Amino acid sequence: MEEKETKSISRRSFLLNTGLATAGFFIVPRHVLGRGFIAPSDRLTIASIGVGGKGQSDIANFYKSGKADIAFLCDVDDRRAANSVKAFPKAKYYKDWRELLDKEAKNFDAVSVSTPDHNHAVITLAAMQAGKHVYVQKPLTHDIYEARVLTEAAKKYKVVTQMGNQGASGDGVRQMMEWYDDGVIGKVHTVYVWTDRPVWPQGIQWPTAKAEVPKELDWNLWLGTAPYKDYVEKIVPFNWRGWWDYGTGALGDMGCHLIEPAFRVLDLQYINDVQASVGSVYVDEFKRGYFPDSCPPSSHVTMTFPETHKTKGPVTLHWMDGGIQPERPAELGANEIFGDGGNGCLLIGTKGKMMCDTYSRNPRLLPTAKTAEVKAKVKQKIARVQGGEDGHYAQWVEAAIAGYGNKPVSSPFEIAGPLTEALLMANLAIRAYDIRTSRSDGKGFNYPGRGLKLLWDKDAMKVTNLDDVNQFVKRQYRQGFNLNWS
Known part of the structure; x- marks a missing residue:
């Protein structure tokens, strides 16, 4: 090393x-x-x-x-x-x-x-x-x-x-680290992470009807770095999450909570490559398509991370949103809840599996009958945060x-930055359309990146095999709201 x-x-x-x-x-x-x-x-x-x-x-x-x-x-x-x-x-x-x-x-x-x-x-x-x-x-x-x-x-x-x-800061992720470091599930090679989000509109066209800006809201300041657009109903306080100009979709909302266990347990950092498939919507009764201003209604993104000192090879991480879930593990009982029902994280190792709920809560081994025995056997080695999550x-x-x-x-x-980069890389694959063939009316967009594996150069911070998608690595800011860094 x-x-x-x-x-x-x-x-x-x-x-x-x-x-x-x-x-x-x-x-x-x-x-x-x-x-x-x-x-x-x-x-x-x-x-x-x-x-x-x-x-x-x-x-x-x-x-x-x-x-x-x-x-x-x-x-x-x-x-x-x-x-x-x-x-x-x-x-x-x-x-x-x-x-x-x-x-x-x-x-x-x-x-x-x-x-x-x-x-x-x-x-x-x-x-x-x-x-x-x-x-x-x-x-x-x-x-x-x-x-x-x-x-x-x-x-x-x-x-x-x-x-x-x-x-x-919760006890759950520390418990998982202790189990993993003790060799309970062997070396992890595959991770599945899933969420029932979004619970706000996605996969829709930007509203055409203008709305009056509430007198209490400074719309210009709310827009901040984003391109100017007229105010539309219900974008504040929550529905902005589904629009690329402001939010980062389900990945941005839940990714930091759900991918956190894998990052912490395996010491993951920057990815090697990413690929995506997404759910489309009906543009009209005869055609399905996408609206480039809006995050899609569902997605499945596959990320590959390089080997770390805690793995024996690369790690494949699957992200699924919009209610899509991976196949239930064979070791999970028919009436046992997968994750917490809507969200979860599953780590698959060479000797076993473990999973947890949102925020790394309720960590357990599979089959779950093993959990109590191993919990009693593996000694606490990592200091807990007083108050846990709170x-x-x-x-x-x-x-x-x-x-x-x-x-x-x-x-x-130092840890949150690479974690955030990983989920934003997943969004690159989701957004990977070709600006040379895209049309301003929202029709006829070409998304070549969704048929490719995007190769990432972490030092240059760019995708090396599809330049069009690099427009989303670093965006242009509206005048007066610049990122002053050189």
């Missing part, structure tokens, strides 16, 4: 398995301040960008740690922000994240980003460049190039980072207070 690879593995192991803290960090000893008093140096002041829905729950969880102050709130939609504004009335409110960073950067320590996918990277990079620790909802980015940039930026600016795939938030808060490199986090960009 090369020295460079060894260092990478050691670093990843440190991030997950240790609880190292810097001795003598506190400026004022706790006993001097009195019982129950937390020194100002032991608190994290947070600015939250995107504070409705998932952003609202993120803020609540940071605050619940007992060590975070929510000082600034930012959202383009006053309706979505209302509950957070009510919960934290002393927090100063902004609509434009650029104005927030420009005026208030000296007044907070960290930034939480929970916007639609297409604006994750520009906000996060700007925050890191301002020296702020960052917590970013999954998927980390909208594009592959952005994921690589944020991974490199976290190291350059030496800030504490965490992606919001809370299952990474502790994902407090873990980041405490690591940010301690400072870069002093406390571990479960999903730093």
